[in-house]
Amino acid sequence: MKRFAAAMLCAGFALPAGAETTEDLLAEILDRQLGTGAVTATIHADGTISGDFHGKVMGGAWHIEDGFYCRSLTLDGEPLGQEDCIAILRDGDGYRFDGERGTKAGHVYRPAE
Numbered sequence: 001m002k003r004f005a006a007a008m009l010c011a012g013f014a015l016p017a018g019a020e021t022t023e024d025l026l027a028e029i030l031d032r033q034l035g036t037g038a039v040t041a042t043i044h045a046d047g048t049i050s051g052d053f054h055g056k057v058m059g060g061a062w063h064i065e066d067g068f069y070c071r072s073l074t075l076d077g078e079p080l081g082q083e084d085c086i087a088i089l090r091d092g093d094g095y096r097f098d099g100e101r102g103t104k105a106g107h108v109y110r111p112a113e
Contacts, residue, residue: 022069025088025095034095034109041109049073068101 030045041051041058049060053075060073060080068085087102088095094110 020090022064022067022088025090026064026069029095029111033112035112036107036109039107039109040112043069069097 026043030043033040033042033051035041039051039053039058041049041053043049043062047061047063049058049062049071051058056075057077058073058075059077060071062069062071064070065085069088070083070085072083073080084099085101086106087098089098089102090096091108094108096108097106098104099106
């Protein structure tokens with residue numbers, strides 16, 4: 001997103017008012033529990049992920065790459081597929097995590113009360 005923003009500014013375009021970067025949105029949710037109902041997750045500032053996925057212990061690691069939130073997960077200690085880079089978007093009172101660099105519709109996670 002930063003590269004996109006820089007390219008837009010260099011080309012003479014302004015970003016839409018209120019445009020939020022992945023880093024902006026992550027700053028709001030780091031170290032806070034998020035959930036969808038059956039799934040809870042916490043993205044920790046130290047680059048780790050913890051949570052519960054339908055009763056299984058979820059773990060993992062994350063980093064920012066090309067403006068995307070990239071993460072690899074484990075369930076009960078076993079790797080869960082390959083790393084996925086995800087677009088995070090505000091969705092009402094929650095955050096939508098769209099996979100495959102924003103091309104695959106994801107789920108909305110809301111902060112735990």
